[in-house]
Amino acid sequence: EAQVTQNPRYLITVTGKKLTVTCSQNMNHEYMSWYRQDPGLGLRQIYYSMNVEVTDKGDVPEGYKVSRKEKRNFPLILESPSPNQTSLYFCASSFFAGGYGYTFGSGTRLTVV
Amino acid sequence: QQQVKQSPQSLIVQKGGISIINCAYENTAFDYFPWYQQFPGKGPALLIAIRPDVSEKKEGRFTISFNKSAKQFSLHIMDSQPGDSATYFCAAIPILTGGGNKLTFGTGTQLKVEL
Numbered sequence: 001e002a003q004v005t006q007n008p009r010y011l012i013t014v015t016g017k018k019l020t021v022t023c024s025q026n027m028n029h030e031y032m033s034w035y036r037q038d039p040g041l042g043l044r045q046i047y048y049s050m051n052v053e054v055t056d057k058g059d060v061p062e063g064y065k066v067s068r069k070e071k072r073n074f075p076l077i078l079e080s081p082s083p084n085q086t087s088l089y090f091c092a093s094s095f096f097a098g099g100y101g102y103t104f105g106s107g108t109r110l111t112v113v
Numbered sequence: 114q115q116q117v118k119q120s121p122q123s124l125i126v127q128k129g130g131i132s133i134i135n136c137a138y139e140n141t142a143f144d145y146f147p148w149y150q151q152f153p154g155k156g157p158a159l160l161i162a163i164r165p166d167v168s169e170k171k172e173g174r175f176t177i178s179f180n181k182s183a184k185q186f187s188l189h190i191m192d193s194q195p196g197d198s199a200t201y202f203c204a205a206i207p208i209l210t211g212g213g214n215k216l217t218f219g220t221g222t223q224l225k226v227e228l
Contacts (some may be wrong), residue, residue: 004156040122042220043157052159090156098206099216100145104156 002027006091013081013112021076021093021108025112029103031094032074033058034066036087037107042091049074050097082113116140117205118228119170119219126226132190134222136203139184148177148188148217151200160201184219185192 004025013019025032033048035058045058049068063085067079074093078085091105121126126132137144147162163170163177163186172213176189190197203219 018169040220042119045215048215092156094210100162100206100208102149102157102159102216104158106154106156 001051002103004091004105005091006089006108009106011108011110013084014111015109015112016080018027019078019081019110021078021089021091021110023076023105024072025074025091025093025103026072027093027095027103028071029095030071030099031099032068033092033094033099033102034074034076034088035092036060036062037090038087046076046089078110081110083112086110086112103106116217117203117219119203119222121222122220123218123223124225126190126193126224128193128195128226128228130193130226132188132193132197132224132226134188134201134224135185136187136204136205136219137183137185138205140205140207140217141184142207143217145206145208146177146179146186147204147216148175149202149204149207152222153199153203157200157202193224195226198225200213 025031031052034046035043044060047066049055089108092102094102140200149157150160151157161172161175165181174191179186201222206216
């Protein structure tokens, strides 16, 4: 089954404790992206990747890092999480650049206390 | 700068009624307009999409109406059912026109269909 897999689904952490949210896709997509979803703000892009070793900032990149060492994986790293990063996070991938035809993961609900 | 404005933020419709969600855009380079449906605990999934060379696209109970001159498009859900209760996002992207194509989302509409 074609899918984007995120882990974990739920995560509660403390301020300043580094964490990584994993994302993997099995569709051989070149374009991958991370979004955060907040009430009233919709989906905001954090980072995206056009291909292996090619990443760039989205609209809200502050406090986040990403890497793309393999085509299928695109982890999101929070090196020093803060409470304002409490949110619902989605990884997405698409064959075409920019997100045309996105497939989304099921989401990671992160709470930073 | 919000390039796609979506309204209303929330909507309650009676079963069998028509749900209408509106979006307006500013960037005339946008040439593909998808709608995504998101159920609780799930990621958004593509529902229906339209290109600006047509004014309407219908798939089952879901219809997109597109007004290029007004730079507006809307989603109509006919005969709304409780199973349609979800969050709906409109979006837009410039594909053929280039310009650093990136999908831009509206802020979402939470639809509840009551019995």
